Amino acid sequence: LNETVRLVAVEDRFAFGHVERTTPWLTGTAAASLVAMFAVEVAAGGATNEDTLVRLGALSGSAIIHDGEVWRLGSFMLLHYGAVHLLFNTLGLIVLGPFVERFLGRAAFTLIYVVSGLLGGALFVVRVWQGLAGDALLVGASGAIMGLAGALAASLWWGARRERALSARRRFSVVIGVLGLQLVLDAILPAVSMLAHASGIFAGAAIAAAWLRAFGPTS
Numbered sequence: 001l002n003e004t005v006r007l008v009a010v011e012d013r014f015a016f017g018h019v020e021r022t023t024p025w026l027t028g029t030a031a032a033s034l035v036a037m038f039a040v041e042v043a044a045g046g047a048t049n050e051d052t053l054v055r056l057g058a059l060s061g062s063a064i065i066h067d068g069e070v071w072r073l074g075s076f077m078l079l080h081y082g083a084v085h086l087l088f089n090t091l092g093l094i095v096l097g098p099f100v101e102r103f104l105g106r107a108a109f110t111l112i113y114v115v116s117g118l119l120g121g122a123l124f125v126v127r128v129w130q131g132l133a134g135d136a137l138l139v140g141a142s143g144a145i146m147g148l149a150g151a152l153a154a155s156l157w158w159g160a161r162r163e164r165a166l167s168a169r170r171r172f173s174v175v176i177g178v179l180g181l182q183l184v185l186d187a188i189l190p191a192v193s194m195l196a197h198a199s200g201i202f203a204g205a206a207i208a209a210a211w212l213r214a215f216g217p218t219s
Contacts, residue, residue: 013103013219014159014168022219026106027097030113031090034141037078038086048082050137059121059138061128073125077117079139089141096148100208103155105218108211109148116147116203120196127195143196149179150204158212 037056038047045052054060057075064070080086101109120143127133153175159168179201186194 012167014156014163014165014171022102024098024101026101026109027093030097030141031093033078034080034086034090034093038080038083041079047080047086053079053081053137053139059124061125061135064125065129073118073121076121076139077141077144080141081139085140089145092145093141093148096145096152100148100151100155102219103217104151104208104211105215108151108208108215111211112147112151112204112207113144115207116150116200117141117144119143119199119203120146120193123195123199124193138193138196140193140196142193143200146182146197146200147204147207149175150201150206151208152204153179153201154205154208155212155217158209158217 041047041052041056044056047053050058054063056079057072058079059072059076063072080089097109100112104112121138124133124138128135153172156168156172156175159165160172183194183198183201186197
């Protein structure tokens with residue numbers, strides 16, 4: 001009986017619709033910060049006004065390379081170009097964040113979110129510096145959110161291999177399919193930064209895998 005209860009609990013922890021035992025307040029705080037910053041954008045001149053976005057911290061290669069405004073590597077993740085951009089990123093955060101925060105813990109969640117977002121911005125600047133891409137304005141938390149997606153995939157893979165959870169294996173297949181579709185869309189849509197998304201996924205998966213090897217899950 002005890003083994004049956006354990007197996008049911010293992011399957012449940014990786015299943016879709018799992019009921020959270022702890023409040024994912026970091027996810028909620030991150031989502032609220034994006035919405036609050038969007039309100040600032042609107043009040044400051046408009047969320048699709050490039051001058052406003054530059055003043056508030058949009059990332060550009062020249063601002064880092066020539067002006068030394070390194071702080072933009074962090075601020076650009078709080079800004080969004082219009083309501084649709086904000087909506088998709090906030091929904092992604094709300095869908096992906098709670099599992100990562102619960103399963104890996106708040107310290108890992110923070111590390112994954114910040115590093116994944118920073119990596120995409122830093123690689124963008126390097127490409128501009130090396131002359132591999134033209135300069136442009138970059139805004140959005142999508143790199144950080146893709147980091148959470150990568151972390152989710154790594155966590156589900158861990159659950160499938162280590163815990164032998166069928167729910168983790170099924171959910172992993174779905175997540176990989178969605179991520180693959182996302183990268184295909186990134187390649188088609190010129191306004192979307194495939195570099196930020198791909199690097200975010202890689203960073204999130206790598207950090208989550210290393211974290212699980214070192215510390216294991218928190219739940």
